[in-house]
Amino acid sequence: MSRQVTDTPPTRAPRYRTLADTLAREVRSDYAPGELLPAEAALARRFGVNRHTVRRALDELVAAGMVTRHQGRGTQVVDRRLDYAVSVASKVTHNLAALGIATQTECLSQRLCEPPEAIAQRFGRRPGECLLCVDTLRHIGGAPLMLLCHWFDPARVPGWERRYRGGSTRALLAQHYDLQLFRRRVRIEAGSATRGDTRHLRCPLGAPLLQLVSDNVDRDGTLVEISVSRARADRLAYHIDFDSDEVPS
Numbered sequence: 001m002s003r004q005v006t007d008t009p010p011t012r013a014p015r016y017r018t019l020a021d022t023l024a025r026e027v028r029s030d031y032a033p034g035e036l037l038p039a040e041a042a043l044a045r046r047f048g049v050n051r052h053t054v055r056r057a058l059d060e061l062v063a064a065g066m067v068t069r070h071q072g073r074g075t076q077v078v079d080r081r082l083d084y085a086v087s088v089a090s091k092v093t094h095n096l097a098a099l100g101i102a103t104q105t106e107c108l109s110q111r112l113c114e115p116p117e118a119i120a121q122r123f124g125r126r127p128g129e130c131l132l133c134v135d136t137l138r139h140i141g142g143a144p145l146m147l148l149c150h151w152f153d154p155a156r157v158p159g160w161e162r163r164y165r166g167g168s169t170r171a172l173l174a175q176h177y178d179l180q181l182f183r184r185r186v187r188i189e190a191g192s193a194t195r196g197d198t199r200h201l202r203c204p205l206g207a208p209l210l211q212l213v214s215d216n217v218d219r220d221g222t223l224v225e226i227s228v229s230r231a232r233a234d235r236l237a238y239h240i241d242f243d244s245d246e247v248p249s
Contacts, residue, residue, distance in 0.1 A: 016053045020060035027066050027077055037067065037075040078234055086186060086212070086240050103145075107166040108135040108200075112154060119151050119226050122215060132160060134169065137200050144201045146231040156224050173224075181216040181224055188212050188238060191230065201232055208233040 023037070031037070038046070043054045058075055061067045067075050112130040115123070123131060132152040138145050150169055152160065157177055164172055173179040193207040201209075209230050216225040 015049060016056035017060065019047055019049065019053060019057040022047075023057055024061060024066060027061065031077045033077055035077050036073065037077070039074060086183070086238050102140070104139045105167050105169075106137045106139065107164060108137055110134040110161050110164065115151055122226060123151075123153060123223060130154070132157065134160070134164065136166070136169070143235075144232075145235055146229050147197065147200055148230075149228040151226045151228075153224055156218075179218055179224060181218060183214050184217045184221070184223070185215040186212060186240070190233075197230060201230075203232050203234075210236060210238065212238065 023043075027037075037043070037058075040051050040054045040058070044051045047054070058067065058069075061075075062069060066078065068078055069075055111133055113133050114120070114128060115125070115131045115133070117127075119131070120127070120129065125131065132150075132154040134150040134152065136148045136150070138148065154160070156179065157173070159176075160172075163176055170181065173181065189211050191209045191211045193201065193203050193205055193209055195205060197203065197209065198205050198207070201207075203209075210233050212227075212229045212231075214225075214227045214229075215223060216227060218224050
């Protein structure tokens, strides 16, 4: 007896998923962060589908972190988040340059002042003793990305305020002080934008921020700097990469 063989027809993707793929390609190529997509009714007319299909397609983009919904405003393209590696010897400027992204760092202020108690304790300072505080703002493409507060042992960087006018602090440390720093400890926590953050980072009051505190030591393991960065969570994502080859010997 002969056996009849039939071909199984290929399974077609659901209509909403096909539409989601089309919209995702258009978001990547045709829309800037912050722009609004057309209304659901307009998308339904354009693609010849019902609004339920459009809504499910947009749900896929929301789940992928490409768009967000705002009641009364519509569906908005989110900022693309930069993936920033945090390693023992990583430098923000160099890491972003490796991604083909140029940065500009503005010096907001620098002064000798009494640090917060937790930072003073890590430096072994007594109450009333000062550290050098350097506040900077990092921009990418003219848009603010990250506020940084650098606390230095002033004895290790004499004349800093005379030399530093902006740009990479790590480059100045290497050029004038023969210092290469390594992260010894990192703490990452969530925060909310204060009024000062909103002014510099151009984000709403209470917007989610990522705060990273790094203890940075020299090759002998002596603490030289504690840096505190506050970045917009919609523009930056950290991943930890502590390569043993980078640990100072």
